[in-house]
Every structure is written in structure tokens, then in C-alpha cells.
Amino acid sequence: MTQLAPLPKVLLGSLSFGVFWLLAVFPSVPFLPIGRTAGALLGAVLMIVFHVISPDDAYASIDLPILGLLFATMVVGGYLKGAGMFKHLGALLAWRSQGGRDLLCRVCVVTALASALFTNDTCCVVLTEFVLELAAERNLPAKPFLLALATSANIGSAATPIGNPQNLVIAFNSKITFLQFFFGILPAMLAGIGVNSVMLLCMYWKDLEGASSPDEVAAAKEVEAAEQGLSPASVLSLKCGSPAAAGHGAALRHRHNGNGHDADSVMSENISTKHRWFMQCSEQRRKLFLKSFAYVVTVGMLVAYMLGLNMSWTAITTAIALVVVDFRDAEPCLDKVSYSLLVFFSGMFVTVSGFNKTGLPGAIWNFMAPYAKINHVSGVTVLSLIILLLSNLASNVPTVLLMGDEVAASAATISASAVTRSWLLLAWVSTVAGNLSLLGSAANLIVCEQARRAPRNAHDLTFWSHVVFGVPSTLVVTAIGIPLIGKIAI
Secondary structure, three states, rough: OOOOOHHHHHHHHHHHHHHHHHHHHOOOOOOOOHHHHHHHHHHHHHHHHHOOOHHHHHHHHHHHHHHHHHHHHHHHHHHHHOOHHHHHHHHHHOOOOOOHHHHHHHEEEEEEEEHHHHOOOHHHHHHHHHHHHHHHOHHHHHHOHHHHHHHHHHHOOOOOOOOHHHHHHHHHOOOOOHHHHHHHHHHHHHHHHHHHHHHHHOOOOOOOOOOOOHHHHHHHHHHHHHHHHOHHHHHHHHHOOOOOHHHHHHHHHHHOOOOOOOOHHHHHHHHHHHHHHHHHHHHHHHHHHHHHHHHHHHHHHHHHHOOOHHHHHHHHHHHHHHHHHHHOOOOOHHHOHHHHHHHOOOOOOOOHHHHHHOEEEEEEHHHHHHHHHOOOOOHHHHHEEEEEEEEEEHOOHHHHHHHHHHHHHHHHHHHHHHHHHHHHHHHHHHHHHHHHHHOOOOHHHHHHHHHOOOOOOOOOOHHHHHHHHHHHHHHEEEHHHHHHHOOOOO
């Protein structure tokens, strides 16, 4: 039974956590617009200043394996992006697409699979603009495809420990292996993607009718340009700026200059041309080797996860192997790592640890625990609703940090297998809960911001337009997935 700390410690710890929560949910609050990362650090500092947690305990609460895995995953993701991995995913989406509904289903499936392997946030960053272009090329509304991208990224990421940050926390704290985690949630993930896709089709069936092919849209744009007064002569003048036209002009100038070149200059020009060709071939072979190496070591990393090797050091080894083989200064790649995210996690670990030391989360759980046993339907329902609400109020990672040990301890009184199922249930519900509202997960916010700031085909995905689909989708997908959790045991 968890005991409450002295009242001053409870109040000060709750105040510190409240500051962290406020800035995590509303990073631009008018009276303190310092952002999520600085808010997490502020919460951690307040925990120490108020003596809720000691400096030594604060440092000990920072989970270095999780930070190492996050860092390495971002580095590997950068090299995979450079190797064209996400361009290939985009090409797969567009290949022989049979209209808007077919394209929507492809976005759901491809995004879910990619998110399970390369994290939901990474996929949303890379695929948002491409999805906007696909919709625009076919004269289709952007909203259904943006919703498909965001919701499918969250659902798909639930299937693996590396799919999202809260799953990393669960995998490390529960000691569940990669394969146990994957097969434990896979049936729920597949069912969830299917149901989510059907709900999107039902809600936007009419909007997805009458899709045009890219060629038809391009032809329409040419007609529109002609109607705006773009004459054939002006089109020809634009085309004259092409490389082919420039090359033709250079040939005419060469012919006009006559035969002023002697044999030596011609020979040196031939040698220079051959040298450039040789250098280009060498560079092409180098790029091909680096791309192939990136794919091979990434597959090796996934195999190592499945064999049960340490995930953090496996990812770090993969990242360093890519850096070394690239044989160039790694600073440009390392600059793309989101260090602010790593700092945010560090501050959050300290803040949540301090809040746990107040005894308040444990006391609240002690009150709810008798009604949240996972050995009967009503208990699973109560537990799922608690996780769902907390994940949207306090964000999913803090919810997992606050509830993980308590939920596992409660399940341990039932059976050993119930402990594993409780961790998997926590992973599933806390991840799918991110689809409830636009603020529910970072992936949603990434899609929203990327779409709004897109240089072409920009679209404003509002809070309410997301909620209209997000609420029913989250409730139905969560409910359908829960009975399937842990059905495949390894």
C-alpha cells in the first residue's frame, strides 16, 4: 500500500508536476510561452528546489538506455532518409493507384507498417507533404488522407517497442522481448488498421469519388494556363531555357567560332571529359554502396532485436556503423537529431519520478485498483478508460511512467501471464489514445504543422476536424483491439 508523503511535499510536488503538465499540453501558454522542452526542465528543477527529490535521485531517474535508443533511432532514420527509403514508400503509395478510396487504404497500410519499424513521428515528418501532393495530383481533398496518415501512424506504431516513445519505456521496464511485444499486439494492430480504414471510407466516401489521374490534372492545368493568356510563343521561350536548348546554343556558338581549336586542346578536352565521367561513376558507385549498406544494417538491427539483444546498444552500434562507413564528417547528420526531444525526456523522467515520490499517484491507483483488475471485462474497461483519459490529459509517456509499475503490480496478484498482458494493454491503449484529439500525440501535431506549412498544397487540419473522426475511431479501435491483446504468445 502506497503511503502519502508529508503534506508540504505532496503540495509542492503536485505544483511542480502541474507546471510540467501545463507546458507539455499548452507549450505556448501566454503567461509562460517557453515550450515543452523548457517546461520539462522547469518541472525537474522545481522538484529539486522544493526538495521533493534529491539531485542524486534525479540523475538516477533519467533512463539512459531509452535516451540512447531514441538518439540512435533518429541517426539511423536520417541515413535511411538519405538512402531514399521514404521515397520508395511514397512510390509504393502511388503505384497503379485505382482512385481515391484505394489510395486512402494504401496510405493507412503503408503508414502503419512503416511506423512500426521507423517510429510514428519519423513517418509523419517524411510522408505528410508527399500525401498532400498525391491528393492534389488527383483532385482529392487533403483532410481524409491527413487523418489516415496521423491515425494509422499511431495505430501501427503500437506493434513494436521502437514504434513510439511510450513503447520504449514499456519494453525496458517490463523486460518483454521484441518478438513477445510484436506478436502480443500484432492482431490488435491489424484489426485496428482495418477498422480505422473502413471508418475513414464510410465518413469520407463521397469526398473520395471522382478522383482524376495525375495526367488529367496536369492537362487541366495546361488548359487553365492557356486560358490565362500563356501563348505558344511564351511557352517556347520558357522551354528555350532548358538544358537541351542551352546545349544547342552552345553547339551553334562552337560552329560559329570555326575550327580555332588545335589538336592538343581537343585531346585535353577529351581527357577532361573522361575524367569527369570516371569521377561521376565512382560517386554513383559510392552512393549505391552506402544505400545498400544502410538497408542491410537496418535489417540486421531488426534481426538483432528479434534475437533479444540489448535494443539500446544494438541501435547505437547500427548508427555508428553507418557513420563510419559514410567516411565523412558526421556533424550534418548529427545536427538532424532532435536534441530538444532528448532533453524533454530527461526533464520528464525527473519530474515524473518526483511526482511518484509524493505518493499521490500510488494513492489514486490504490483507490482505483479494485475496479481495474484485468481478469474480468469490467476491470479491463475501467483500466482502459483511465489510461485513455490520462493519456490525453497528461500525455501518453508520463501516463506510462506513472501507471506502469502500479498496473503490473496489480496484475501480478492474478498470474505471471497477466503481468505481460497488462503491459501490452497499457501499450495498446496509451498509443491508440493519441488519436482521440489533435493534442493526443506528437504525430498528430507533426501532421498538422507539416500540412499547414507545406510550400505547396498546404492544408489546415483543425482541432475540431480531427476530433470529429478521432473520438469515434479511438473508442472503436481500442475496444476491438483489447480482446486481441496477447492472443499470440511466444
